[in-house]
Amino acid sequence: MEDASRALGFSRAKGYELIRRGRFPCRVLRIGRSSRVVTASLLRVLESGQPEYNDAST
Numbered sequence: 001m002e003d004a005s006r007a008l009g010f011s012r013a014k015g016y017e018l019i020r021r022g023r024f025p026c027r028v029l030r031i032g033r034s035s036r037v038v039t040a041s042l043l044r045v046l047e048s049g050q051p052e053y054n055d056a057s058t
Helices: 002-008 012-021 039-048
Strands: 028-031 034-037
Touching (some): 002 039, 034 039
Antiparallel strands (some): 028 034
């Protein structure tokens, strides 16, 4: 999650805030107490510049 936030230009704190609000621009899996970003989703967002989920903007 931290690497994905950095790749999208967010700080770690902003990334977690977006996840809590349901506005992270790519798919996030909650596994227990941790959050994992789906790599394929992140790559699609980075290629297109368009968020895959919600009203998020990059």
